[in-house]
Amino acid sequence: MAAEESRYLLGYPASDAYQRVQNKKLYLATFAAVLGPLSFGFVLGYSSPVIPELREINDPTLRLDSSQASWFGSVVTLGAAAGGILGGYLVDRVGRKLSLMLCSIPYVSGYVVIISAQNVWMLYFGRILTGLASGITSLVVPVYISEISHTKVRGMLGSCVQLMVVTGILGAYIAGITLKWHWLAVLCSFPPCIMLLLMSFMPETPRFLLNQNKHAEAIASLQFLRGPYMDHEWECRQIKANVEEEGLNLYEFKNPSIYRPLLIGMALMFLQQVTGINAVMFYAEIIFEDANFKDSRMASVVVGAVQVCFTAVAALIIDKTGRKVLLYMSGIIMAVSTALFGLYFKMVLPHGNNSSNANLCFTLNSVSPGTENNLSWLAVVSLGLFVAGFAVGWGPVPWLVMSEIFPLKARGISSGACVLTNWVMAFLVTKEFHDLIALISYGTFWLFSAFCCLSVIFTAFYVPETKGQTLEQIEAHFRRS
Structure with missing residues (x-):
């Protein structure tokens, strides 16, 4: 092992260091994280099958006209813009893992508001909440995956973010063919709940932990993500060399x-x-x-x-x-x-x-x-x-x-x-x-x-x-x- 470590430190390509890596648990952590983009895709796809139904609904307090239907579809983007700002704060303050877990709250709350809506404004508010969660998700998940991945698979795993978004959109389209808008909202609330459950067992990213001076926790995270045969101390040193502990100012x-x-x-x-x-x-x-x-x-x-x-x-x-x-x-x-x-x-x-x-x-x-x-x-x-x-x-x-x-x-x-x-x-x-x-x-x-x-x-x-x-x-x- 000492001979291999010396090779890496003398400037050999970083990818050589990952010959002994085991990716199974890395893929598991990625799967748990990309349930967030899957939820995000369901949010984007939800309006397409639902708007025609809400424009014909018998309840006049929930029936959408053309202008209201347009806002029902697009107000998600305003919530997501706010989510981007909030996510930028959360990801550095509470970490990547906890930020992602917190996303499940506005996701589920938004669908609960939509299901229980008594008027059009409640529908808007529910969409804004799911949009807020989508904005946080679209920021946190790419950061989380890039920081837990190694160079050989980072591109593939990072691309899974968009893959799960479009899969969620497709899932909403298919489910919307048979499900009414209430039940489609119930279905859309499942992925964030599963994400919350699985992410509770996943590690925080080693880079965030080292930035918080938590060396032992970073080693444990790498052991989970890379398997027992990697030189975790070596990877920690590579990361630590670029970790700057002081905060960022304007x-x-x-x-x-x-x-x-x-x-x-x-x-x-x-x-x-x-x-x-x-x-x-x-x-x-x-x-x-x-x-x-x-x-x-x-x-x-x-x-x-x-x-x-x-x-x-x-x-x-x-x-x-x-x-x-x-x-x-x-x-x-x-x-x-x-x-x-x-x-x-x-x-x-x-x-x-x-x-x-x-x-x-x-x-x-x-x-x-x-x-x-x-x-x-x-x-x-x-x-x-x-x-x-x-x-x-x-x-x-x-x-x-x-x-x-x-x-x-x-x-x-x-x-x-x-x-x-x-x-x-x-x-x-x-x-x-x-x-x-x-x-x-x-x-x-x-x-x-x-x-x-x-x-x-x-x-x-x-x-x-x-x-x-x-x-x-x-x-x-x-x-x-």
């Missing part, structure tokens, strides 16, 4: 090793949303209807299944291909598909640029007879390309990179800023999409295509490749820069 944001990764992370979250994912998904139902998919709920299931499949592909290959390759490929595919969307709308919407009615772009009644059916294949192909492209790169990778690039002492506040950026942009894109369509019609999708091209350029010049590097090596890279 003056330190002048340091490039702090502000550069923060700006990269926020830009990734901004670009993820302005590439148009929420807008395109919003229109998916109409596209399938035009292509003679009469059951819009089943169309949502098809879209969700495509997301799950390609996110799983990304998780399997990301540690071999690297992060930047997937971002390049994803950005190019999305740029092409959104450009095709714009072409489709230009051909099927006569006088689209002169339209004063935004609803024209969501109904094809004014199209020349047969035009939309002849071109519906173009819309469906564009939709499939876009969803697949997003799922393989710009869906999972920004969350993974966010969890890798921040220095330990700035991880909480920097991650919070990124999550806030993501959810605020998600809200703005979702709410302003109608107005943008009314203003520039099919040009909206060409604008999204331009942002997709910008995302490729940004990746080329500013996003670091983190494949095969420890978190400490990534931090050292920004310090050297």
